[in-house]
Amino acid sequence: MQLTGKSKVLQIHPTRQCNLRCQHCYSASAPDIQDSLPVALLIDVVTDAAVMGYNVVSISGGEPLLYSSLRELLHHAQSQGCLTTITTNGMLLSQQNLDKLQGVTDLIAISLDGVPISHNRNRGSNHAFEIMQSRLAGLRESGIPFGFIFTLTQYNLPELEWVAQFACEQGAKLLQIHPLELAGRAVELLSEEKPDSLEMSIAYLEAVRLQDLVRDQMFVQVDMVSQLALKANPAVIKPSPETGATQLSAIISPLVLETDGMVVPLQYGLSRQFALGNVQDTRLTHLADTWLKHQLSEFQILCEQALSVAATLSETKFMNLYEVIGQASQQSMIAALSDT
DSSP: BBBBTTEEEEEOOBBBBBSSOOOOOOTOOBTTTOOOHHHHHHHHHHHHHTTTTTTTEEEESSSSGTTTTTHHHHHHHTTTOOEEEEEOOOOOOOHHHHHHHHTTTEEEEEEESSSSSHHHHHHHHTHHHHHHHHHHHHHHHHHOEEEEEEEEEESGGGEEEHHHHHHHTTTOSSSEEOOOOOOOHHHHHHHTTTOOOOHHHHHHHHHHHHHHHHHOOOOEEEEEEEEHHHHHOOGGGOOOOOOOOOOOTTTTEEEEOTTTTTEEEESTOOOGGGGGTTTSSSSSHHHHHHHHHHHHHHHHHHHHHHHHHTTSTTOOOOOOOHHHHHHHHHHHHHHOOOOO
């Protein structure tokens, strides 16, 4: 399953500590959470992942800039031939931190939730937007490519054009539109704001319009897929060992390392029923070999279930494919528990 095309992504969450407590945070990160993984362990994971064919290391969180060994981790990833990205709220992009990122970071993705008042509300801070914006001049001067990630809700689509214009004005190379997922803190705080399929369909069309508007200035990426596209190419959600692939990276991308050491396919918080295991116990290469031999078939069944759910949608509608798979994994876990 390669939902990211040629990019074979290892996504690492080295810490859940964050300077903010955002309403929609899928990992429920916060200032008072100190969970983290030792950099020596992460270096081993990156080494193994590169051997397995992963070519992008994406650092998320928590806030990656609070992870003291971030530069060391990024430098090692590049030494293994991987592109490196970090996802940040942008408030901590001081000159000192930019100096640490210089030469070891291929892309910085900054979360942006809409117009300033909306952004600050979602971030739980009256100054989140203003501080982030004040860091952008230094970021441009650093020469590190950057983009913005916009979390789409049921109600903020009218703000997307403003976000796109702001991103272009700031010199961003990417605008990624990602539908809100009911995970982490969003389950409690934003349960009524998950975009429905109609809202996602309109957002997709708006993204196409915005891409035409900005043309070559910026790439507009939409994390959605239509049911029609899935019908035309069901293999995107049905990993098969019959492709001749012997490496996990040819089947699963992204591969996600959570802050407790657990490795799961596709997205943070996927049911542990489908996890590879914990890298604090066993090297990633061994976990991957065992998973391919003993758990791939179970994961194939999960993907087939998700595909069946997707098939019930109208061909004119769009969906967040990761969320469909995640929901199917939770239902599978509930079914397994009820049978015990």
